[in-house]
Amino acid sequence: MGWGDNLMACGEAKLLHRKTGQKIKIGDGKVLLEQPIEIYANNPYICKDAKDEGIWLNNYQGKRPYIKYTENGRIIFKNYKPEPAELFFTDQEIEWAKRNAPNDLIVIEPNVKDTYKHTINKAWHYWDELIKHDYPFYQLGMQTPITKQIKTQNFREALLILSQAKMFIGTDGGLHHAAAALGIPAIVIWTGFSSPKHLGYDSHINIHDGGEPCGTYSGICPHCIKISKNIGIKRVLDAVDTIRCRA
Numbered sequence: 001m002g003w004g005d006n007l008m009a010c011g012e013a014k015l016l017h018r019k020t021g022q023k024i025k026i027g028d029g030k031v032l033l034e035q036p037i038e039i040y041a042n043n044p045y046i047c048k049d050a051k052d053e054g055i056w057l058n059n060y061q062g063k064r065p066y067i068k069y070t071e072n073g074r075i076i077f078k079n080y081k082p083e084p085a086e087l088f089f090t091d092q093e094i095e096w097a098k099r100n101a102p103n104d105l106i107v108i109e110p111n112v113k114d115t116y117k118h119t120i121n122k123a124w125h126y127w128d129e130l131i132k133h134d135y136p137f138y139q140l141g142m143q144t145p146i147t148k149q150i151k152t153q154n155f156r157e158a159l160l161i162l163s164q165a166k167m168f169i170g171t172d173g174g175l176h177h178a179a180a181a182l183g184i185p186a187i188v189i190w191t192g193f194s195s196p197k198h199l200g201y202d203s204h205i206n207i208h209d210g211g212e213p214c215g216t217y218s219g220i221c222p223h224c225i226k227i228s229k230n231i232g233i234k235r236v237l238d239a240v241d242t243i244r245c246r247a
Contacts (some may be wrong), residue, residue: 073218
């Protein structure tokens with residue numbers, strides 16, 4: 001599972017726990033899926049062992065709640081809306097985040113996961129133009145940044161810094177699900193690959209053309225690239241100003 005899938009699974013587990021009052025086992029009904037401590041640490045209602053008493057939430061590769069089926073190199077999406085996850089930090093972690101996060105922090109994530117060839121279909125193409133504007137933009141992680149950077153050694157450190165941010169700007173991915181879990185205002189830029197109708201949060205500003213997602217994962221998709229390039233810098237800057245005015 002990727003970070004986004006883990007966070008969506010946590011959101012589903014939260015709802016199921018509230019409905020049943022039981023602890024939740026995320027997996028295939030027999031084996032628990034990998035539960036990275038970056039997301040699952042300190043969660044009181046998610047089982048850490050398949051032998052623990054609890055009920056199964058079937059969520060695994062090949063059975064994602066947002067995928068109806070795949071065909072001809074495309075994902076066909078279900079009618080699905082993710083529930084924001086919950087993350088549980090210790091007092092020491094929160095203090096660390098407050099010490100290391102700048103004031104008025106805006107976290108951006110211009111990179112898309114490079115594990116799969118189709119992720120370029122989720123990318124936005126005007127980050128270099130965005131960072132020319134005088135805002136406190138920062139990237140997290142250890143990859144070579146395009147702007148100022150807060151070096152985070154792992155995803156949990158990134159989550160902790162994000163928890164102190166004024167807003168997040170990125171594309172469909174783990175950090176936009178994390179922003180929803182943390183209640184951080186977010187601007188999410190959607191190409192033609194996926195859609196906020198299926199994977200977005202109403203609490204975010206979702207920049208999207210309103211069309212149906214093509215879900216092409218078999219290679220680079222001209223349709224996705226075209227839609228991405230049609231999302232200009234002004235729409236993103238207007239959204240930044242909207243969030244700053246709300247603060």
